Amino acid sequence: MAGNSKSQRNAQIIALVFTCPLLALCALLFFRHSSLNRSAAEPAIYAAQSSPVMAAQIGLPMQPGWRIRGSVVAMDGNGNAHLEIPLAGSHGQGKLIEWGQQQNKIWHVCSLTFSSDGGAETILVDRSNTNCAPEQHVF
Numbered sequence: 661m662a663g664n665s666k667s668q669r670n671a672q673i674i675a676l677v678f679t680c681p682l683l684a685l686c687a688l689l690f691f692r693h694s695s696l697n698r699s700a701a702e703p704a705i706y707a708a709q710s711s712p713v714m715a716a717q718i719g720l721p722m723q724p725g726w727r728i729r730g731s732v733v734a735m736d737g738n739g740n741a742h743l744e745i746p747l748a749g750s751h752g753q754g755k756l757i758e759w760g761q762q763q764n765k766i767w768h769v770c771s772l773t774f775s776s777d778g779g780a781e782t783i784l785v786d787r788s789n790t791n792c793a794p795e796q797h798v799f
Contacts, residue, residue, distance in 0.1 A: 697728040700741035703769045704758040707784055708747055714774060717782060718749030730758075737765035753777055756784075761792050768792060 701724070708714045709722045725746025732741040738761075745756040754776035760767050770792035772785035 697730065697732055697741075697743060700732050700734075700760050700762065700767050701728050701743050701745050701756075701758065703760065703767050704743070704745060704756050704772050705747070707769055707772055708756055708774060711784055713782060714784070715749070717774070717776065717780070718747070718752030718754065720750060722747055722749045724756075734762050738762055741767070747774070759787070759792075 705724050714722065725748065728743055728745050730741065730743035732743070733739050734741075741758065741760040741762070743756075743758045743760070745758060747754060747756050754774055757773045757775060758769060759771045760769050762768075768790070769785045770790050771787035772783075774782045774784060776782075
């Protein structure tokens with residue numbers, strides 16, 4: 661019986677030795693992904709918070725939600741982002757839908773639409789009024 665207990669203890673130690681680094685790696689990848697999404701979303705959030713139309717529609721202060729969904733593909737300071745950013749104000753909420761491009765490590769908003777939870781859509785940045793290049797896939 662003592663040998664069985666010792667082998668169970670050794671198995672638990674080995675499991676911890678492998679599980680802890682794996683959990684740390686998952687946390688690192690999650691925070692890296694969140695950071696990349698947040699940096700691509702910042703210009704869109706600023707555009708919405710600076711918009712008198714948005715202030716009238718959902719109220720002030722406007723706060724982004726913590727869960728930004730979408731994809732960011734970037735390499736060497738250039739890339740594309742397609743994001744959904746939750747945004748709430750004092751009397752309404754919804755999501756910003758952003759297409760952005762990164763050029764020389766700087767993110768630019770190419771198109772930005774706010775879709776309220778009530779179904780109304782507001783175009784904040786029309787892609788025809790930007791200097792964004794046609795979308796490129798960076799791999």
